[in-house]
Each structure stands twice: as structure tokens, then as C-alpha cells.
Amino acid sequence: MIKNKFVVGLTGGIGSGKTTVANLFAEYGIDLVDADVIAREVVSIGSDGLKAITEHFGKAILLVDGSLDRAALRAQVFNNPQQRLWLNNLLHPMIRHQMLTQVQASTSAYVIMVAPLLFENHLDSLVNTTLVVDIAPELQISRTIQRDGVSKQQVEHILASQMIRERRVAQADNIIDNQGENELLRSQVLRLHQQYLQQAADLETDLND
CATH class of the missing domain: 1.10.287 (Helix Hairpins)
Known part of the structure; x- marks a missing residue:
């Protein structure tokens, strides 16, 4: 883990809505560290x-x-x-x-580390808690086809290369269900934002004791 920082590792399969969720946290003034953005920069x-x-x-x-x-x-x-x-x-x-x-x-009060391969690349060892954005595989496929204009076969190949849904969910400390309406998504993010603010404050108190 990273000293003096409360870090949330955010992950999820392709098309699950990681970026949407990360941006909702950013609306509360939380800094995002995005592995995909950095992968392009390097x-x-x-x-x-x-x-x-x-x-x-x-x-x-x-x-x-x-x-x-x-x-x-x-x-x-x-x-x-x-x-x-x-x-x-x-x-x-x-x-x-x-x-x-x-x-x-x-x-910011805490940091969101966005990493599609958080568990696969063992980046979860760097964070204090993990958050998985979860949707059903058939929704992943339809959303990715619509977003990226790729074939169903290409999406299924990417899905096959990622950690299976059940394992990812089993390893998560927190889960966001992104299969419903936007308001439901926002309410889940707000609840977790308040939780992470408290956890970050508790960590700071422990460090100062």
C-alpha cells in the first residue's frame, strides 16, 4: 500500500462502465489515476x-x-x-x-486508481480497498459493440482474456451494480464516496496517533 494515502482500486470488465463511475467520483473532487491513460503516455x-x-x-x-x-x-x-x-x-x-x-x-481526500487489470497485474497490492463495477456479460458485449463499433467475436475474445466475473466479484471489497438507471448508479457512488471519506479520515487518525 501507498504510505499516507487512502487509495481505492477501481476495476471491472470491458464495457462495465469503469470510466463513467470514475467520473462520478471526480465530480466530488476526487483525483483519478487511470492506468489506461498512463499506458498511452509511456x-x-x-x-x-x-x-x-x-x-x-x-x-x-x-x-x-x-x-x-x-x-x-x-x-x-x-x-x-x-x-x-x-x-x-x-x-x-x-x-x-x-x-x-x-x-x-x-x-484529494482519497484517490481512485482506475485499472482494468487491477487483480491480474497485482495492482491491488497498492490500494487500501477495491471496488468492482459489475454488469452481466451480455450487457458487457452489447455496450462494447455499441461503443467501439467492434464485432461480437472481438468482444468475446477480450472477455475471455480478462478475469472471469465471479472471481473479480469475489475479490472485491465493494461492488457497484451498473445494470440499472443512472440515478441508482449515482446513489451507489455517493454512498461509497462518504464511506471512503470516513476510511481516509480513519487512516489519517491512525497515522497521526
Whole structure:
């Protein structure tokens, strides 16, 4: 866990509404640290991550403007466990370092760490409590198809690569059910926001004793 900070690890499967939930917490002035955003930053133009990837895979991995061709990179690692392991060993420590840096720089009462692979990448070891946004698989599929314009087969493939719903829910300290109306979602976020404010205050009291 991160010293002197109360950190909530927010996760959920693809299409579950993690970003929507995170933004509702942000409306209460809570800082967000988003693993997906950081994952893009560590391979941006001029970054050490992009330089290392280019040296390893060659310049065919770049778009005309010099940025990372994500589709080309996916093609390189998709059916190649060795190359995928190399890429993960490069990027995961960079992402983890940036997440920790951003958490330490936070000034809100507590911090929301948004990480799709919170449990899979053992990032839950960095947080005080975990929150899973949960919806039924058929809703995940329909929402993702609608949002991203991808095929059902592609979504099912992504779902198969993520932790199964039952395991994710079993590991969660708190669960948000995102299958209902927006008002129900907002009421769940408000209840948890008040809970996390109290837990953060309790932590601060313990640290000062």
C-alpha cells in the first residue's frame, strides 16, 4: 500500500462502465489515476517506452507521424507469448511507477486508481480497498459493440482474456451494480464516496496517533 494515502482500486470488465463511475467520483473532487491513460503516455512520441519498442520491433511498428502503430504492435504480440512477455516486462514497471507518482501527487481526500487489470497485474497490492463495477456479460458485449463499433467475436475474445466475473466479484471489497438507471448508479457512488471519506479520515487518525 501507498504510505499516507487512502487509495481505492477501481476495476471491472470491458464495457462495465469503469470510466463513467470514475467520473462520478471526480465530480466530488476526487483525483483519478487511470492506468489506461498512463499506458498511452509511456509509449507517446519521445518516450523511453516508444524508443525501446522501436529498437526491439523495428520502425515498422511506427505510424507516419512517428507515433506507435497499436494495431501493428498487437499483431506482433497477439499469438507470440514470448514477445508479449517482453512487452509486459517493459511497460508494466513504467506504468506502475507513473501511477505511484500520480497517487503521491494527489491532493484529494482519497484517490481512485482506475485499472482494468487491477487483480491480474497485482495492482491491488497498492490500494487500501477495491471496488468492482459489475454488469452481466451480455450487457458487457452489447455496450462494447455499441461503443467501439467492434464485432461480437472481438468482444468475446477480450472477455475471455480478462478475469472471469465471479472471481473479480469475489475479490472485491465493494461492488457497484451498473445494470440499472443512472440515478441508482449515482446513489451507489455517493454512498461509497462518504464511506471512503470516513476510511481516509480513519487512516489519517491512525497515522497521526
